[in-house]
Amino acid sequence: MESIYNKMDKQLVFKIDEDIDECCAQKIRRRLDNEIERYMPKETIFDFSNVTFMDSAGIGLLIGRYKLINMLGGKVKIANINTPVRKIFEMSGILKIMPEVRDKKKEVRYE
Amino acid sequence: MNNIYDNEMKIEFLSKSSNEAFARIAVAAFVAQLDPTLEEIADIKTSVSEAVTNSIIHGYEGQIGIVKLFCKIAENEVFIEISDTGKGIENIEMAKQPLYTTKANLERSGMGFTIMESFMDEVEVESTLGIGTKITMSKRIKTNNKEENFAVTAVRREE
Numbered sequence: 001m002e003s004i005y006n007k008m009d010k011q012l013v014f015k016i017d018e019d020i021d022e023c024c025a026q027k028i029r030r031r032l033d034n035e036i037e038r039y040m041p042k043e044t045i046f047d048f049s050n051v052t053f054m055d056s057a058g059i060g061l062l063i064g065r066y067k068l069i070n071m072l073g074g075k076v077k078i079a080n081i082n083t084p085v086r087k088i089f090e091m092s093g094i095l096k097i098m099p100e101v102r103d104k105k106k107e108v109r110y111e
Numbered sequence: 112m113n114n115i116y117d118n119e120m121k122i123e124f125l126s127k128s129s130n131e132a133f134a135r136i137a138v139a140a141f142v143a144q145l146d147p148t149l150e151e152i153a154d155i156k157t158s159v160s161e162a163v164t165n166s167i168i169h170g171y172e173g174q175i176g177i178v179k180l181f182c183k184i185a186e187n188e189v190f191i192e193i194s195d196t197g198k199g200i201e202n203i204e205m206a207k208q209p210l211y212t213t214k215a216n217l218e219r220s221g222m223g224f225t226i227m228e229s230f231m232d233e234v235e236v237e238s239t240l241g242i243g244t245k246i247t248m249s250k251r252i253k254t255n256n257k258e259e260n261f262a263v264t265a266v267r268r269e270e
Binding site: 019021022023025029053054055056057059060061063064083084085087088091092 | 128129131132135149150152153154156157160161164167168217218219220221222223225226229230
Protein backbone atom coordinates (compact mmCIF):
# COMPACT_ATOMS: atom_id res chain seq x y z
CA MET A 1 0.00 0.00 0.00
CA GLU A 2 1.16 3.45 -0.90
CA SER A 3 0.17 6.64 0.86
CA ILE A 4 0.69 10.14 -0.41
CA TYR A 5 0.16 13.23 1.69
CA ASN A 6 -0.37 16.59 0.08
CA LYS A 7 0.47 19.23 2.65
CA MET A 8 -1.09 22.15 0.81
CA ASP A 9 -4.52 20.60 0.53
CA LYS A 10 -4.17 18.50 3.67
CA GLN A 11 -5.14 15.60 1.47
CA LEU A 12 -4.11 12.04 2.25
CA VAL A 13 -4.41 9.43 -0.49
CA PHE A 14 -4.15 5.71 0.20
CA LYS A 15 -3.52 3.50 -2.76
CA ILE A 16 -4.52 0.05 -1.57
CA ASP A 17 -3.08 -2.73 -3.67
CA GLU A 18 -4.26 -6.05 -2.27
CA ASP A 19 -7.42 -8.08 -1.81
CA ILE A 20 -9.36 -6.90 1.23
CA ASP A 21 -10.59 -9.79 3.37
CA GLU A 22 -10.53 -10.58 7.08
CA CYS A 23 -6.98 -11.82 6.76
CA CYS A 24 -5.35 -8.60 5.62
CA ALA A 25 -7.90 -6.09 6.91
CA GLN A 26 -6.22 -6.00 10.31
CA LYS A 27 -2.85 -5.29 8.78
CA ILE A 28 -4.22 -2.55 6.53
CA ARG A 29 -6.17 -1.06 9.45
CA ARG A 30 -3.06 -0.54 11.58
CA ARG A 31 -1.24 1.17 8.76
CA LEU A 32 -4.18 3.43 7.88
CA ASP A 33 -4.82 4.48 11.47
CA ASN A 34 -1.16 5.30 11.96
CA GLU A 35 -1.05 7.63 8.99
CA ILE A 36 -4.45 9.20 9.65
CA GLU A 37 -3.50 10.02 13.22
CA ARG A 38 -0.15 11.33 12.11
CA TYR A 39 -1.39 13.71 9.39
CA MET A 40 -4.93 14.49 10.60
CA PRO A 41 -5.96 15.15 6.96
CA LYS A 42 -8.85 17.35 5.92
CA GLU A 43 -9.63 14.93 3.13
CA THR A 44 -8.78 11.25 2.86
CA ILE A 45 -9.13 9.40 -0.42
CA PHE A 46 -9.04 5.63 -0.71
CA ASP A 47 -7.86 4.73 -4.16
CA PHE A 48 -9.20 1.29 -5.14
CA SER A 49 -7.65 1.03 -8.60
CA ASN A 50 -5.58 -2.00 -7.56
CA VAL A 51 -8.25 -3.76 -5.52
CA THR A 52 -9.99 -6.56 -7.37
CA PHE A 53 -11.53 -8.32 -4.39
CA MET A 54 -13.25 -7.07 -1.27
CA ASP A 55 -15.71 -8.77 1.08
CA SER A 56 -17.60 -7.57 4.15
CA ALA A 57 -14.32 -7.16 6.04
CA GLY A 58 -13.66 -4.25 3.67
CA ILE A 59 -16.99 -2.66 4.59
CA GLY A 60 -16.07 -2.92 8.27
CA LEU A 61 -12.63 -1.51 7.56
CA LEU A 62 -13.96 1.51 5.64
CA ILE A 63 -16.71 2.30 8.14
CA GLY A 64 -14.21 2.08 11.00
CA ARG A 65 -11.84 4.51 9.26
CA TYR A 66 -14.76 6.77 8.39
CA LYS A 67 -15.63 7.04 12.07
CA LEU A 68 -12.05 7.90 13.01
CA ILE A 69 -11.61 10.49 10.25
CA ASN A 70 -15.00 12.00 10.97
CA MET A 71 -14.07 12.34 14.63
CA LEU A 72 -10.92 14.19 13.58
CA GLY A 73 -13.00 16.53 11.42
CA GLY A 74 -12.04 15.16 8.01
CA LYS A 75 -13.90 13.92 4.94
CA VAL A 76 -13.55 10.59 3.15
CA LYS A 77 -13.83 9.83 -0.55
CA ILE A 78 -13.41 6.72 -2.65
CA ALA A 79 -11.71 6.63 -6.05
CA ASN A 80 -11.41 4.13 -8.90
CA ILE A 81 -13.76 1.35 -7.91
CA ASN A 82 -13.27 -1.73 -10.13
CA THR A 83 -16.25 -3.61 -11.50
CA PRO A 84 -15.87 -6.74 -9.29
CA VAL A 85 -15.99 -4.71 -6.06
CA ARG A 86 -18.57 -2.12 -7.15
CA LYS A 87 -21.46 -4.35 -6.15
CA ILE A 88 -20.21 -4.49 -2.55
CA PHE A 89 -19.96 -0.70 -2.45
CA GLU A 90 -23.44 -0.30 -3.84
CA MET A 91 -25.21 -2.83 -1.66
CA SER A 92 -23.54 -1.64 1.54
CA GLY A 93 -24.49 2.00 1.03
CA ILE A 94 -20.90 3.07 1.72
CA LEU A 95 -20.96 5.55 -1.16
CA LYS A 96 -23.71 7.50 0.59
CA ILE A 97 -21.33 8.53 3.35
CA MET A 98 -18.08 8.33 1.38
CA PRO A 99 -18.76 9.76 -2.07
CA GLU A 100 -17.00 8.52 -5.14
CA VAL A 101 -14.42 10.79 -6.73
CA ARG A 102 -15.62 11.46 -10.26
CA ASP A 103 -12.96 13.64 -11.75
CA LYS A 104 -9.78 12.14 -10.45
CA LYS A 105 -7.37 14.60 -12.04
CA LYS A 106 -9.14 17.52 -10.46
CA GLU A 107 -9.51 16.06 -7.03
CA VAL A 108 -6.68 13.64 -6.35
CA ARG A 109 -3.20 15.06 -6.38
CA TYR A 110 -0.37 12.61 -6.48
CA GLU A 111 2.83 14.48 -5.81
CA MET B 112 -25.08 -33.75 -23.27
CA ASN B 113 -26.54 -32.85 -19.88
CA ASN B 114 -23.85 -34.64 -17.90
CA ILE B 115 -20.82 -33.19 -19.60
CA TYR B 116 -20.08 -30.76 -16.81
CA ASP B 117 -21.12 -32.78 -13.78
CA ASN B 118 -18.26 -32.64 -11.36
CA GLU B 119 -17.33 -32.52 -7.68
CA MET B 120 -14.46 -31.44 -5.48
CA LYS B 121 -13.67 -31.39 -1.79
CA ILE B 122 -11.08 -29.50 0.23
CA GLU B 123 -10.36 -29.42 3.96
CA PHE B 124 -8.16 -26.78 5.51
CA LEU B 125 -7.21 -25.32 8.87
CA SER B 126 -9.22 -22.38 10.16
CA LYS B 127 -6.53 -19.83 9.49
CA SER B 128 -7.55 -16.57 7.90
CA SER B 129 -4.73 -16.89 5.40
CA ASN B 130 -6.79 -19.74 3.91
CA GLU B 131 -9.69 -17.45 3.00
CA ALA B 132 -8.01 -16.40 -0.22
CA PHE B 133 -7.07 -20.02 -0.97
CA ALA B 134 -10.68 -21.18 -0.52
CA ARG B 135 -12.29 -18.56 -2.75
CA ILE B 136 -9.65 -18.88 -5.47
CA ALA B 137 -9.97 -22.67 -5.47
CA VAL B 138 -13.75 -22.44 -5.87
CA ALA B 139 -13.40 -19.80 -8.60
CA ALA B 140 -10.98 -22.03 -10.49
CA PHE B 141 -13.31 -25.02 -10.14
CA VAL B 142 -16.34 -23.03 -11.32
CA ALA B 143 -14.37 -21.70 -14.32
CA GLN B 144 -15.34 -24.82 -16.29
CA LEU B 145 -18.89 -23.43 -16.48
CA ASP B 146 -17.58 -20.36 -18.26
CA PRO B 147 -19.07 -17.82 -15.84
CA THR B 148 -18.96 -14.07 -16.36
CA LEU B 149 -16.59 -11.96 -14.27
CA GLU B 150 -19.52 -10.79 -12.22
CA GLU B 151 -20.66 -14.34 -11.46
CA ILE B 152 -17.12 -15.26 -10.42
CA ALA B 153 -16.92 -12.19 -8.17
CA ASP B 154 -20.28 -13.08 -6.57
CA ILE B 155 -19.15 -16.64 -5.84
CA LYS B 156 -15.72 -15.61 -4.53
CA THR B 157 -17.23 -13.04 -2.19
CA SER B 158 -19.85 -15.48 -0.86
CA VAL B 159 -17.24 -18.20 -0.24
CA SER B 160 -15.05 -15.66 1.51
CA GLU B 161 -17.93 -14.65 3.80
CA ALA B 162 -18.85 -18.23 4.72
CA VAL B 163 -15.23 -19.27 5.35
CA THR B 164 -14.57 -16.12 7.41
CA ASN B 165 -17.65 -16.90 9.50
CA SER B 166 -16.35 -20.39 10.25
CA ILE B 167 -12.94 -19.05 11.22
CA ILE B 168 -13.98 -15.98 13.22
CA HIS B 169 -17.27 -17.11 14.72
CA GLY B 170 -17.25 -20.91 14.53
CA TYR B 171 -13.75 -21.51 15.84
CA GLU B 172 -13.15 -18.07 17.36
CA GLY B 173 -9.43 -18.11 16.68
CA GLN B 174 -8.98 -21.75 17.76
CA ILE B 175 -7.61 -24.16 15.19
CA GLY B 176 -10.24 -26.37 13.61
CA ILE B 177 -11.04 -27.79 10.20
CA VAL B 178 -13.15 -26.04 7.61
CA LYS B 179 -14.65 -28.33 4.98
CA LEU B 180 -15.47 -27.13 1.53
CA PHE B 181 -17.46 -29.21 -0.90
CA CYS B 182 -18.38 -28.09 -4.42
CA LYS B 183 -20.58 -29.72 -6.97
CA ILE B 184 -21.53 -28.80 -10.49
CA ALA B 185 -24.71 -30.13 -12.01
CA GLU B 186 -25.45 -28.88 -15.49
CA ASN B 187 -25.03 -25.13 -15.21
CA GLU B 188 -25.56 -24.85 -11.48
CA VAL B 189 -22.88 -24.77 -8.81
CA PHE B 190 -23.51 -25.96 -5.24
CA ILE B 191 -21.12 -24.97 -2.48
CA GLU B 192 -21.15 -26.41 1.00
CA ILE B 193 -18.96 -24.92 3.73
CA SER B 194 -18.99 -26.52 7.15
CA ASP B 195 -17.20 -26.37 10.47
CA THR B 196 -17.41 -28.16 13.80
CA GLY B 197 -17.19 -24.95 15.78
CA LYS B 198 -19.50 -23.49 18.36
CA GLY B 199 -22.59 -23.09 16.17
CA ILE B 200 -25.00 -20.18 15.77
CA GLU B 201 -27.38 -19.43 18.63
CA ASN B 202 -30.00 -17.61 16.60
CA ILE B 203 -29.77 -18.03 12.83
CA GLU B 204 -32.53 -15.53 12.04
CA MET B 205 -30.76 -12.88 14.07
CA ALA B 206 -27.39 -13.70 12.50
CA LYS B 207 -28.89 -13.18 9.06
CA GLN B 208 -30.08 -9.66 9.85
CA PRO B 209 -28.11 -7.01 7.98
CA LEU B 210 -25.64 -5.18 10.24
CA TYR B 211 -26.14 -7.65 13.10
CA THR B 212 -22.79 -8.79 14.46
CA THR B 213 -21.57 -10.32 17.68
CA LYS B 214 -18.08 -9.09 16.96
CA ALA B 215 -18.45 -5.34 16.50
CA ASN B 216 -15.17 -4.87 18.38
CA LEU B 217 -13.38 -6.57 15.48
CA GLU B 218 -15.03 -4.11 13.07
CA ARG B 219 -17.12 -6.86 11.51
CA SER B 220 -19.80 -5.18 9.46
CA GLY B 221 -22.57 -7.73 9.99
CA MET B 222 -23.06 -7.98 6.24
CA GLY B 223 -21.84 -11.55 5.69
CA PHE B 224 -25.17 -13.34 5.32
CA THR B 225 -26.71 -10.38 3.48
CA ILE B 226 -23.93 -10.59 0.91
CA MET B 227 -24.29 -14.38 0.52
CA GLU B 228 -28.06 -14.08 0.15
CA SER B 229 -27.91 -11.35 -2.46
CA PHE B 230 -24.98 -12.76 -4.46
CA MET B 231 -26.10 -16.40 -4.58
CA ASP B 232 -29.45 -17.81 -5.75
CA GLU B 233 -30.04 -19.82 -2.63
CA VAL B 234 -28.45 -19.95 0.81
CA GLU B 235 -29.28 -22.40 3.57
CA VAL B 236 -27.87 -22.40 7.08
CA GLU B 237 -27.91 -25.39 9.40
CA SER B 238 -26.39 -24.98 12.82
CA THR B 239 -26.39 -26.72 16.17
CA LEU B 240 -24.83 -25.18 19.25
CA GLY B 241 -21.65 -26.99 20.20
CA ILE B 242 -21.75 -29.15 17.06
CA GLY B 243 -21.10 -26.77 14.21
CA THR B 244 -22.48 -24.94 11.22
CA LYS B 245 -23.08 -25.87 7.62
CA ILE B 246 -23.82 -23.36 4.89
CA THR B 247 -25.14 -24.59 1.56
CA MET B 248 -25.46 -22.20 -1.32
CA SER B 249 -26.11 -22.48 -5.01
CA LYS B 250 -25.92 -20.33 -8.07
CA ARG B 251 -27.01 -20.92 -11.63
CA ILE B 252 -24.46 -19.78 -14.19
CA LYS B 253 -26.12 -18.17 -17.18
CA THR B 254 -25.52 -20.07 -20.36
CA ASN B 255 -25.26 -17.34 -22.95
CA ASN B 256 -22.40 -18.58 -25.06
CA LYS B 257 -22.66 -22.24 -24.17
CA GLU B 258 -23.91 -23.38 -27.57
CA GLU B 259 -20.87 -21.92 -29.19
CA ASN B 260 -18.56 -23.51 -26.63
CA PHE B 261 -20.10 -26.91 -27.15
CA ALA B 262 -19.49 -26.56 -30.84
CA VAL B 263 -15.85 -25.63 -30.30
CA THR B 264 -15.35 -28.55 -27.90
CA ALA B 265 -16.97 -30.94 -30.35
CA VAL B 266 -14.69 -29.81 -33.15
CA ARG B 267 -11.63 -30.19 -30.92
CA ARG B 268 -12.70 -33.70 -29.93
CA GLU B 269 -13.07 -34.73 -33.54
CA GLU B 270 -9.56 -33.56 -34.27
